[in-house]
Amino acid sequence: MHECMHTHTLMHVYTHTLTRSHTITRTCTHSVAHTHTYTRTHLQ
Secondary structure: HHHHHHHHHHHHHHHHHHHHHOOHHHHHHHHHHHHHHHHHHHHO
16 A cells, blocks of 8 residues: 555656646646556555
């Protein structure tokens, strides 16, 4: 649970930087990051 939250925060920062350059990337990155975090929790 702790690792999952940490990953989310890190990804959030990355998405913010990408948004400044690519607005469309924000949605794509956000979706992937969220799904990735969810899957990781299930596997663990």
